Amino acid sequence: xxxxxxxxxxxxxxxxxxxxxxxxxxxxxxxxxxxxxxxxxxxxxxxxxxxxxxxxxxxxxxxxxxxxxxxxxxxxxxxxxxxxxxxxxxxxxxxxxxxxxxxxxxxxxxxxxxxxxxxxxxxxxxxxxxxxxxxxxxxxxxxxxxxxxxxxxxxxxxxxxxxxxxxxxxxxxxxxxxxxxxxxxxxxxxxxxxxxxxxxxxxxxxxxxxxxxxxxxxxxxxxxxxxxxxxxxxxxxxxxxxxxxxxxxxxxxxxxxxxxxxxxxxxxxxxxxxxxxxxxxxxxxxxxxxxxxxxxxxxxxxxxxxxxxxxxxxxxxxxxxxxxxxxxxxxxxxxxxxxxxxxxxxxxxxxxxxxxxxxxxxxxxxxxxxxxxxxxxxxxxxxxxxxxxxxxxxxxxxxxxxxxxx
Amino acid sequence: xxxxxxxxxxxxxxxxxxxxxxxxxxxxxxxxxxxxxxxxxxxxxxxxxxxxxxxxxxxxxxxxxxxxxxxxxxxxxxxxxxxxxxxxxxxxxxxxxxxxxxxxxxxxxxxxxxxxxxxxxxxxxxxxxxxxxxxxxxxxxxxxxxxxxxxxxxxxxxxxxxxxxxxxxxxxxxxxxxxxxxxxxxxxxxxxxxxxxxxxxxxxxxxxxxxxxxxxxxxxxxxxxxxxxxxxxxxxxxxxxxxxxxxxxxxxxxxxxxxxxxxxxxxxxxxxxxxxxxxxxxxxxx
Numbered sequence: 001x002x003x004x005x006x007x008x009x010x011x012x013x014x015x016x017x018x019x020x021x022x023x024x025x026x027x028x029x030x031x032x033x034x035x036x037x038x039x040x041x042x043x044x045x046x047x048x049x050x051x052x053x054x055x056x057x058x059x060x061x062x063x064x065x066x067x068x069x070x071x072x073x074x075x076x077x078x079x080x081x082x083x084x085x086x087x088x089x090x091x092x093x094x095x096x097x098x099x100x101x102x103x104x105x106x107x108x109x110x111x112x113x114x115x116x117x118x119x120x121x122x123x124x125x126x127x128x129x130x131x132x133x134x135x136x137x138x139x140x141x142x143x144x145x146x147x148x149x150x151x152x153x154x155x156x157x158x159x160x161x162x163x164x165x166x167x168x169x170x171x172x173x174x175x176x177x178x179x180x181x182x183x184x185x186x187x188x189x190x191x192x193x194x195x196x197x198x199x200x201x202x203x204x205x206x207x208x209x210x211x212x213x214x215x216x217x218x219x220x221x222x223x224x225x226x227x228x229x230x231x232x233x234x235x236x237x238x239x240x241x242x243x244x245x246x247x248x249x250x251x252x253x254x255x256x257x258x259x260x261x262x263x264x265x266x267x268x269x270x271x272x273x274x275x276x277x278x279x280x281x282x283x284x285x286x287x288x289x290x291x292x293x294x295x296x297x298x299x300x301x302x303x304x305x306x307x308x309x310x311x312x313x314x315x316x317x318x319x320x321x322x323x324x325x326x327x328x329x330x331x332x333x334x335x336x337x338x339x340x341x342x343x344x345x346x347x348x349x350x351x352x353x354x355x356x357x358x359x360x361x362x363x364x365x366x367x368x369x370x371x372x373x374x375x376x377x378x379x380x381x382x383x384x385x386x387x388x389x390x391x392x393x394x395x396x397x398x399x400x401x402x403x404x405x406x
Numbered sequence: 407x408x409x410x411x412x413x414x415x416x417x418x419x420x421x422x423x424x425x426x427x428x429x430x431x432x433x434x435x436x437x438x439x440x441x442x443x444x445x446x447x448x449x450x451x452x453x454x455x456x457x458x459x460x461x462x463x464x465x466x467x468x469x470x471x472x473x474x475x476x477x478x479x480x481x482x483x484x485x486x487x488x489x490x491x492x493x494x495x496x497x498x499x500x501x502x503x504x505x506x507x508x509x510x511x512x513x514x515x516x517x518x519x520x521x522x523x524x525x526x527x528x529x530x531x532x533x534x535x536x537x538x539x540x541x542x543x544x545x546x547x548x549x550x551x552x553x554x555x556x557x558x559x560x561x562x563x564x565x566x567x568x569x570x571x572x573x574x575x576x577x578x579x580x581x582x583x584x585x586x587x588x589x590x591x592x593x594x595x596x597x598x599x600x601x602x603x604x605x606x607x608x609x610x611x612x613x614x615x616x617x618x619x620x621x622x623x624x625x626x627x628x629x630x631x632x633x634x635x636x637x638x639x640x641x642x643x644x645x646x647x648x649x650x651x652x653x654x655x656x657x658x659x660x661x662x663x664x665x666x667x668x669x670x671x672x673x674x675x676x677x678x679x680x681x682x683x684x685x686x687x688x689x690x691x692x
Binding site: 048049050052053208209211213214215216218219220222223225226238239241242243246247250251252270271273274275276 | 409412413416419420515519520521522523524526527534539540541542543545546615616617619620621622625656657658660661664665668
């Protein structure tokens with residue numbers, strides 16, 4: 001074999017091994033058979049891989065809630081966590097495992113959109129267990145692909161992006177550059193943002209699609225510097241996001257153009273830990289932030305800090321609320337039968353969330369909730385986020401809006 | 407104009423990081439005929455270890471030196487314990503070094519977790535330099551200078567020193583060098599840990615720019631392999647030219663042809679390999 005071929009063979013083998021490795025995972029707490037004195041809840045989360053920080057937050061939230069609610073209507077709760085490592089195929093395998101071998105009563109999952117979509121199709125086809133979508137923010141899960149068996153406790157892309165578009169146009173300025181990760185969710189967010197930004201009199205100067213895994217954003221930053229917009233709207237989840245924020249700061253753009261962040265990563269503890277001062281002055285749209293002042297949240301933050309020694313993030317609250325919704329639904333239905341649970345959910349359930357009261361909208365299977373705009377501040381060497389505007393009770397339209405898609 | 411300057415500088419910054427990584431890979435291959443796919447893991451380890459030091463209150467420069475030295479020691483252990491056993495067996499080398507990628511990757515994941523981390527820019531270089539109406543971070547300029555410095559060092563080492571002469575001879579015919587009474591094993595080890603050190607240095611320098619996160623070793627490795635293929639195996643000069651080329655193309659490709667910028671890099675690789683199969687500066691026959 002000649003040397004170059006070996007080299008290329010190396011690359012190929014590497015990539016294939018890497019792909020295979022991505023499908024790996026672990027099984028926790030396997031125990032066969034269903035017990036009528038137990039409620040079995042199976043969660044398929046991304047606990048390793050690129051989205052581990054999301055999966056971990058969700059798991060923290062779920063465990064916190066069930067620590068205080070170990071028993072529902074006299075039945076002991078058994079939690080089973082499975083790792084999908086950010087891979088939809090792995091999530092489907094875990095789904096089989098949980099429904100066939102473990103006989104779980106309710107499924108929770110969907111750390112990222114593609115996994116939520118994959119699980120949704122399976123759940124909708126089999127109709128054997130209801131699913132709580134813990135994050136997966138795709139609009140289509142509320143519109144064209146809405147399933148009676150799949151309920152979301154987090155938020156939809158539309159809720160974030162339409163609020164961000166309105167805020168940017170009304171409160172910041174009429175010209176903006178959109179920087180978005182070049183994948184499904186990025187296009188969805190950009191579509192909703194742009195439509196609402198233009199609706200409120202704004203003008204999109206440029207849309208930059210950054211490939212997922214972009215390590216150096218400097219070319220894009222120099223383009224922004226040429227345009228000199230009022231604001232820059234970014235939607236870059238994952239590890240690329242903090243890197244963008246850091247480079248935005250390094251290249252001196254932070255003080256010139258208002259950064260508006262749309263994937264709720266700017267105030268994440270991991271972001272602040274990684275980029276520190278670069279988040280100061282940045283604004284972010286979110287459905288939750290730990291500094292939010294209400295009785296439920298104050299108590300939640302205190303409990304969370306006590307158990308984990310850190311601040312809760314959006315994902316922790318999404319996990320906590322998913323757990324809360326499951327418990328409320330089971331209590332109201334008085335059973336864990338799938339049809340009973342679905343019936344109860346279709347009547348509409350309200351829960352007291354740390355993010356403020358939320359109501360699960362039976363038309364879109366998505367919560368009606370407040371949206372907050374917050375801004376990074378630095379005082380005495382600590383970075384915190386301050387509320388600058390609240391948009392109350394944002395409800396998704398019942399059908400897909402006829403926007404031009406980007 | 408400043409648009410052009412800043413993008414060139416950005417491209418050079420990225421290119422220099424890739425150069426530090428790719429030159430070690432290339433030299434090790436040239437001399438030892440070892441395809442060390444785990445070279446990217448040295449980059450990863452360098453940045454994570456430096457992060458650990460900085461996070462525990464060490465200053466950046468000390469962390470830079472300590473991380474590089476630690477990775478060199480690890481490189482020595484890996485070379486002596488594992489790689490030296492399978493000289494000449496190319497399939498085993500690939501399997502072993504790919505295995506090492508996953509072992510090292512999982513160890514870093516275990517210790518530092520899956521979140522994006524970043525090393526703060528040292529205070530000394532935290533300023534920005536005004537270029538026309540735009541700004542360019544001083545730290546990036548420093549990275550470019552470091553890249554150029556190491557290229558010069560490699561040139562000096564190769565052409566002006568006794569050891570460099572032995573290494574050059576070794577690239578052509580290792581057995582002959584051995585027959586002349588030089589200790590091949592020591593030369594191998596020395597070159598290997600030197601390469602590991604360069605990769606680690608690249609990792610530390612890249613920490614404040616690219617940060618670190620699981621699987622970043624793959625991104626870096628793929629780019630480094632392309633650079634080595636373009637520049638030619640066994641040649642640090644080729645790695646230098648290849649790295650600068652990739653850096654610049656990456657920077658401008660993102661602006662003018664964003665959807666196919668990665669494709670161009672592969673396109674160039676294909677063209678170079680068709681026209682000159684041994685790469686631009688290839689010293690090893692394919």
